[in-house]
Amino acid sequence: MSQPVTQHDVDQVAAALPGWLPSQRWFGGKDREVTTVRPLAWTVVEDGDPTLVHLVVEVGQDDRTEPYQLLLGRRSDGLPDVPAAAAIGVEDGPVWYEASGDADLTGVLLDHVAAGDVVGDLRFEPEPGAELVTGLRAHPITSEQSNTSLVYGGQYILKLFRRLTPGTNKDLVLHRALREVGSAHVAEPLGAISGVLGDDEVTFAMLQRFLPDAADGWVMATTSVRDYMADDAGLPPGDLGGDFSGEAYRLGRAVADVHADLARALGTETAASDDLARTVGAMERRLDRVAAVVPALREHADGIRAAFQSVADVELRQPLQPVHGDLHLGQVLRTVAGWLVLDFEGEPAASLAERSALRSPLRDVAGMLRSFDYAAHQLLVGQPHDADRRERADAWAVHNRTAFCDGYAKAAGHDPRDEAVLLRGFELDKAVYEVGYEHANRPDWTDVPLGSIARILTEEA
Amino acid sequence: MADAPPEATAPDAALDGLEQTPHTGEDVAADGTLSEPSADDFGHAEQAPSDPEWFKRAVFYEVLVRAFNDSNGDGTGDLRGLADKLDYIQWLGVDCLWLPPFYASPLRDGGYDISDFRAVLPEFGTVEDFVHLLEEAHRRGIRVITDLVLNHTSDAHPWFQASRQDPEGPYGDFYVWSDTGTEYSDARIIFVDTETSNWTYDPVRGQFFWHRFFSHQPDLNFENPAVREAMLDVLRFWLDLGIDGFRLDAVPYLFEEEGTSSENLPRTHEYLKEVRATIDREFPGRVLLAEANQWPSDVVEYFGDPEVGGDECHMAFHFPLMPRIFMAVRRESRFPVSEILAQTPPIPAGTQWGIFLRNHDELTLEMVTDDERDYMYREYARDPRMKANIGIRRRLAPLLENDRNQLELFTALLLSLPGSPVLYYGDEIGMGDNIWLGDRDAVRTPMQWSPDRNAGFSRSDPGRVYLPPIMDPTYGYEAVNVEAQMGNSASLLSWTRRMIEVRKQHLAFAEGDFVDLGGSNPSVLAYQRVWTRPDGERDVVLCVNNLSRFPQPVELELGEHEGCTPVELTGSVRFPRVGELPYLLTLPGHGFYWFQLVELGDEGERRSML
Known part of the structure; x- marks a missing residue:
């Protein structure tokens, strides 16, 4: 035994x-x-x-x-x-x-959270006021990249943070803050598992309400792209049954609401004079790093550098604040009650300091705009070059990026496109990061961010 | 009291074609009271078998008397003609006919302008013909309900004629009269295209009368107890003859009150409770179906008190669901449907929704947002002639470009979403429309029975038929007709009949709770209908619908049914058993499945009964 x-x-x-x-x-x-x-x-x-x-x-x-x-x-x-x-x-x-895949063993984690147990060095705690059903069996969801999430009886989701960062996890901190101010755009946090790591507090896991009726934004958007790209009549994206712009508009509103709620809950800060210079410096260093390993990026390097340089001279209109940090269509969920935003951990590859720093909300807007580009072009990956299809994909992206920004502007009261130089710089920075990532992981996909860079550079800022 | 009015202004003078028929106002008593036909003057139909909750399970079929079958060769469908086609309706599996108004009427509002509640429009036949129809329908186990407009009458109604001529007489207060026409100014004008005010001046009486709809449809004055009783007597008249219920038209508008919208007022609900109590007391088993084109959260008020299982209408139409089904399929996204059902509150135990894809009106877009309306116009009404009021005047098949897969998917949704389904005549064979006809006539053309002259609808000279039958190469009666499709087991008609049959084998479709299963694929709408039988056993039906034209996989969270076997309902094929992991299904474009979840023993024997 x-x-x-x-x-x-x-x-x-x-x-x-x-x-x-x-x-x-x-x-x-x-x-x-x-x-x-x-x-x-x-x-x-x-x-x-x-x-x-x-x-x-x-x-x-x-x-x-x-x-x-x-x-x-x-x-x-x-x-x-x-x-x-x-x-x-x-x-x-x-x-x-x-x-994590053994339902005979994982059930006990939920039961401990519900009971507020302490087991050895592990502290299981329900959030204040959370009433949890216990005795549920869990299965892991398969789509996750850097963490492991267990779904309990279709009611709760427990996210185990695989790589641990000292301190209370940013995801948990931001979820709690958003709950405090009554945000309608996050899944309610219900509990946590924490402990110590050396001398620091550490969050091992976060329990949240699971939304079985939800579909993620990437799937929603690519459903529309599928419909659009299969249309033989060549109609513009707004004229087709699968038009996504209504959803993109509502998504823009949701993201703006989340930004406003984060600012309200956790405060903002006016950027210091050297913040911009430091930001531009970091963007340039990333460009150098990626260009060193991806030759195809080099022909755009001067253009990108010029775009980054003009960022150094902009006057920031919006203060810095906590942001999502890694916002894309895969991080948002469509539910019957509207859009939710998930996973506030920030960019997985970024350092802890980078992730917890206050940033411009335009970073998130740029991330989402990049994601629309990805959604539009994903069907072309691995296909022979086809200028017509590519142009159609561009049209879908423009249509939905516009709708997203319209929605954001409506809810935020200021239009992200009014800060075009900064937004363009952030988009290029994100695309440079993507080039590096795709080159290392999915070489077939490198053309997607490279194509975007070429397009952005030919457009006037 | 004045002398009896002179012949030219007799209260029944405006009734057309009823000279030889019993009708309201044939005689006028010395005190001015009008004689009215009594149910005892006619035969009574045998009742359908007793079953107080029949409406929760029934499949309804809306048929226009004018459009279905012409028995006397005058080019217009009639009640006898409809009765002659009951075998077809029974064969199809219909439980209840819904007939839009067939009362005497000047027909300035499609018969909703009733000029005598106790007489039949002569071209449709007589009250005796209606009793014959009831008798024949009940003999086949089919019930019949009809529209009744409580709110107003035609201005040709003898009550209105008496009211305007004799303000002091027994009908003087039957309508809402005013010297100034300035009251109730907060009530919106419904027909903004034709009406500029809810008050119209009547030169005969020298006062203004109130009307929420057309100016030829004066509103009855429900403040007057005599009106409330007179309308109850109208209900009693038809119920005595054997009718199974009424669709109550325009119910939110019965009462007016200063400083309010004069819609959905508490006293309107009070009166509906009185109507319901009368029915329960005197005619148990007959039903009231509310027509209230409002959001579900407002419509549920018309079911009445949930504590007693509902004490107003037994049924109400779910208007917003229908346009969202169309929207969901065009967007290949379940959210338009999932959202509206999530926003639909629970309804009292003794009540049921009525749901439909199409009916005799245009596809109503009042219950969608402006954005959504633009979208629907763009998607389903490319030609401006396809639009009418706030809606789209098209039949189901042309709306779906005659795509058999979509027709089947839509019908499967209609038969499996929560509520009693209402089919519209002709849609079961995929009839087309004629957008060149005026108003809403595009969807009211003759039923297509055969490839014979006039589509087998009438023996008359083709020029006499009330509207030309559809004749285009795709939807025309030579290609699309009942005769051809009855003989073909692969036809849309045969398919529809089979699906109705399957639906009836599982009460979960009718009475089960609706549970949206969601899922990661937004193009798949999956739900369970869960019904607990009186013996405590659960009947669980699982419906999975692919709203996309492309094949789709879906993983369903069926954990609570682990160990069950999904048995497909049309062919009884057993699918792989449900395990602990999400259940994987693949569907062809616009495909759907209906399963019953069954516990099978080790030998494959059913543990729970069908």
């Missing part, structure tokens, strides 16, 4: 992780080899058969070390019905596996 979990077991697992981590989708360090994995803390959450262990490890990749969390399962009868990639082969002893 079940054996107590020992430090030896944990060490054995840690020893197996360097070979295992890179095959996990959520692992953010796939660019380098994993050299060391050191257990930092472990807690037996469920003792018995099966067993559930919460493990925090420090992953070393050359000079970079980052903390990650894992849920480990162990059963006397081997692997449960979870994906094979979940198994962590240890040299001797029982088989351990990544337990």
Whole structure:
């Protein structure tokens, strides 16, 4: 029967992780080899058969070390019905596996949150006033990139932050702030799992209301693109049944409302004189980095640099404030009650300091505009060049970007397009980031941001 | 009291063609009271089998008497002609006919301008013919309801003639009269195209009369107890003859009150409760269906008190759902439908929605936002002639470009969304419209029975037919008719009949709770209808609809039915068992599935009964 979990077991697992981590989708360090994995803390959450262990490890990749969390399962009868990639082969002893897919084990996490339990170093807490149904079984959702989310009985979603950042997680902080001011555009936060990491507080997980009726913005937008690109008559995007501009307009309003609510809840700050210079400097450094590895970007480098330079001279009309930081169509959900915004963690690759810094809300607008470009062009990826189809895709993007900005302007009271130089700079910066990302991960897609850069540079700012 | 009025101004003088027929105002008593036909003057139809909640499960079929079948060869459909086609209606699976008004009328508002509540429009036949229709329908288990306008009459009604000529007489206060015509100025004008005021001056009486609709339709004065009782007597007249219920037209407007919109007033609801109580007491099992083209949250008021299961109308039309079905399919997005159903409040236990895709009016777009209306015009009414008032005058098949897949999808939605479905005559065979005809006549052309002369509708000279039958190559009666489709098991008609049959085998469609399943694919509208049978067993029907013209996958969250087997309802094919993970289905473009979720034993035997 079940054996107590020992430090030896944990060490054995840690020893197996360097070979295992890179095959996990959520692992953010796939660019380098994993050299060391050191257990930092472990807690037996469920003792018995099966067993559930919460493990925090420090992953070393050359000079970079980052903390990650894992849920480990162990059963006397081997692997449960979870994906094979979940198994962590240890040299001797029982088989351990990544337990987020094991509904027999994950249910207890919700029950602990509901009860406000403390288990070892783990603190499970419901949000004030949250009444939770317990005893639900969970299954992980498959679409996620950098975290793991479990859906409980179609009612709640528990997001496990895989790579840990010291302090209360920004996602949780912003969700709480938005709830406090009564935002209609976030899924209600219901609880959290937290603990300590070295000397710091750390958020391990956030529990939220799950919206089973929702569809994400990327799917909604590409549904419209599908309809539009299949039209033989060549009608403009606004004349077709699948027109998305109404949704894009409402989405623009929702994003503007979220910005206003964040400013109201957490305050704003006037940009200091050197903020712009520093921003432009960071954008230029990114350009240099990406251009060094992607030759196709070099022909646009001068144009981009000129656009960045003109950013240095603008006068900021809006103050800095907390923003989403990684806003795109995949981060918004259409529900029967309207649009919701998800995942306020910020750009996964950015440093903690960058993510928690106050920023211009135009960053989010630029991110969404880039996403419309992506949605419009995704059907062309991997296809032979076709100027007509490309022009049609551009027309869809323009139509819906316009509607989004119209909606944003309506709700915000100021039009992001009035700050054209800054918006253009942010869009180019985002596109440069995308070129780098696609080049490394999805080379077929590199043409999408490159095409956008070419288009933006031919347009007058 | 004045002498009896001279012949030329007899109260029934404005009634046309009723000289030989019993009618209101044939005789005038010394005190000015008009004689009215009594139900005892006619035969009575046997009642349909007793079933107080029949309307919750019924499939309704709206048929225009004028358009269905002409028995006497005068070019106009009539009640006898309709009765002759009841076998067809029974074969199709219809439970209840809804007839728009067939009362005596000058026909200045499609018969909604009633000039005698107790007489039939002569070209349609007589009260005896209606009793014959009822008798024949009930014999086949089919019920019949008709429209009744409580709010107003035609100005040709003998009551109005008496009222304007004799302000002191028994009908002097039957209408809303005013010396100034300035009262109730907060009430909107409904027919803005033709009317400039809700008051019109009557030179005969020298006063203004109140009308919410056309100026030839004076509003009855419901403040007057005699009016309230007279209208109850009108209901009793038809109920005595055996009719199964009424669609109450224009119910929000019965009472007026200064400083209000004069719509949906508490006293209007009080009167409806009185009407309902009268029916429950004297004619149990007959129904009231409210026509109130308003948002569902307002319409539910017309069901009455939920504590007692509803004590006003048994049914009400769900107007906003219909345009959203069209919008959802064009956008390939379930949200227009999901949203309006999420905004629809629960209704009392003893009530039911009526839902429809098309009816004799234009496709009404009052219950959509301005943006949505523009969208609907753009999508479904490319030609300006397709528009009428605030709506689109087209039939279902031409709206859907005669696409069989879409016709099936729309019909499947109509038969499975919450509410009793109302089919519009001719849509079951995919009839077309004629947008060159005026007003709403585009969708009121003769029923297409066969490829014979006049579409088999009438033996008359083609020039005499009230409207020409559709003759274009796609929708014309030579291509689209009942005779051809009855003989073809793959026809739209045969398909529709089969789906109605399947619907009737599962009360979950009629009475089940509606549960939207959402899902990550916005082009798929999936929902459950969950009905708990009297024995406590649950009947769960799962409906999955692909609103896109492209094939779609969908993953459904069916966790609570883990272990159940979805059995497809038209062919009884068993699909893979529901497991713990989301249930994956693929659908062809505009495809749909209806499943029953069944617990099967190890040997595949059904554990729960159908």
